[in-house]
Amino acid sequence: MDVMKELGFPEVFLRWIMECISSVTYSILINGQPCLPFPAKKGLRQGDPLSPFIFAIGMEYLSRSLMQLKADPNFNFHPKWLEANLDKSNAYICGVSSDIQQQIMLTLNIPPGGTDCSKKALVAWSHMCLPKTAGGWNIKDMEIWNKAVVCKLLWAITHKKDRLWSRWVDGYYMKGRPIADVHCPSTMSWSLKKIIGCKELVTNVGGWSAVEKDGCFSIKPMYRKLCGDHPKFPWRRLLCNNLATPKSLFIMWIAIWKRLPTLDRLFKWGVVTSEVCPVCSMCSESAEHLFFTCTLSCRVWQKVLDLLHFKRRPEPFGNEMQWVIKSCKRSGSRHKLLGMFFAECICSIWLNRNEVVYNQVCKTPEMLFRQIQFHVASRSSDVLSSTLLNLSR
Numbered sequence: 236m237d238v239m240k241e242l243g244f245p246e247v248f249l250r251w252i253m254e255c256i257s258s259v260t261y262s263i264l265i266n267g268q269p270c271l272p273f274p275a276k277k278g279l280r281q282g283d284p285l286s287p288f289i290f291a292i293g294m295e296y297l298s299r300s301l302m303q304l305k306a307d308p309n310f311n312f313h314p315k316w317l318e319a320n321l322d323k324s325n326a327y328i329c330g331v332s333s334d335i336q337q338q339i340m341l342t343l344n345i346p347p348g349g350t351d352c353s354k355k356a357l358v359a360w361s362h363m364c365l366p367k368t369a370g371g372w373n374i375k376d377m378e379i380w381n382k383a384v385v386c387k388l389l390w391a392i393t394h395k396k397d398r399l400w401s402r403w404v405d406g407y408y409m410k411g412r413p414i415a416d417v418h419c420p421s422t423m424s425w426s427l428k429k430i431i432g433c434k435e436l437v438t439n440v441g442g443w444s445a446v447e448k449d450g451c452f453s454i455k456p457m458y459r460k461l462c463g464d465h466p467k468f469p470w471r472r473l474l475c476n477n478l479a480t481p482k483s484l485f486i487m488w489i490a491i492w493k494r495l496p497t498l499d500r501l502f503k504w505g506v507v508t509s510e511v512c513p514v515c516s517m518c519s520e521s522a523e524h525l526f527f528t529c530t531l532s533c534r535v536w537q538k539v540l541d542l543l544h545f546k547r548r549p550e551p552f553g554n555e556m557q558w559v560i561k562s563c564k565r566s567g568s569r570h571k572l573l574g575m576f577f578a579e580c581i582c583s584i585w586l587n588r589n590e591v592v593y594n595q596v597c598k599t600p601e602m603l604f605r606q607i608q609f610h611v612a613s614r615s616s617d618v619l620s621s622t623l624l625n626l627s628r
């Protein structure tokens with residue numbers, strides 16, 4: 236942390252890093268029952284995507300220290316100096332011509348590292364930016380946010396008459412006229428044209444009064460108004476306030492959008508030659524089959540329904556989803572757990588299906604069920620945990 240402070244990283248960024256490395260929790264299975272998560276005192280999770288960056292910062296500090304030390308005649312390499320494992324190393328080069336790249340690669344004798352960015356997105360980015368209630372992830376649409384921020388500058392021109400630059404724009408271009416009557420002359424600077432050009436946006440959202448808070452312009456309401464209203468999705472209940480792991484919520488979300496690359500879809504695109512379910516080899520693999528008509532997933536979901544005391548036989552995905560949505564409307568720990576189990580089930584079944592396709596390894600329904608139960612238990616609040624414990628007895 237001191238090193239990063241020394242390197243000039245902003246305070247807020249340092250807090251984020253500390254949050255990432257100090258909020259790690261672990262949970263272990265004791266006699267098949269997961270214990271309550273306990274916090275780790277320090278360190279990142281193994282394989283955390285953050286660790287290479289922290290490592291790079293550490294290396295930067297080390298190399299700077301070595302630069303200082305090289306003037307010291309007593310400083311020398313230790314005979315047992317560690318050597319880099321070339322089999323585990325990759326070289327990443329950017330910002331130089333291909334000739335120089337070639338030379339560096341020849342000198343280093345380390346295989347080049349690559350980033351595979353060409354994968355096609357399963358769901359459009361615009362869907363990700365929708366509010367959670369409208370079936371998205373509430374991610375800021377930076378283009379619209381930028382417009383909202385520029386509107387703040389326009390507000391400053393019209394309202395902040397104590398600022399010198401506002402007074403200059405007013406005196407030079409607006410000449411006391413209201414902003415609606417101002418036309419941009421060709422001599423006006425590009426940025427000022429863009430700012431004045433936002434006046435239509437303000438009119439469209441209902442004028443300044445619609446986006447002012449305590450007499451000041453507020454970017455957030457402006458952004459919301461620019462985004463517009465979106466119809467609420469009935470399955471928002473599955474995403475909102477669901478304590479399941481983010482990964483399983485995300486896979487469930489893709490499944491709901493019907494975008495999981497199941498074999499029936501890949502077969503239609505001509506990517507694969509067979510659409511037979513790799514798990515049961517009995518019928519075509521579609522989302523409807525995989526959740527929960529396939530023999531394996533049917534047994535897993537049945538175990539979940541039995542555990543939560545729901546008298547019901549598993550049905551295809553669409554029906555099951557409708558039923559879970561309806562059940563999630565009701566209060567009570569059992570219904571809350573059902574939403575969590577639904578997400579974890581879809582995730583585990585999907586990941587198991589991928590294991591079958593790529594590694595020809597298939598878990599038993601019991602193993603999958605235990606894994607799902609563990610994930611739910613480790614994410615549950617105290618109330619949900621005790622309900623789960625009572626139900627498991």
Ligand SMILES: [Zn+2]
Binds near residue numbers: 514515530
């Ligand atoms: Zn199947």
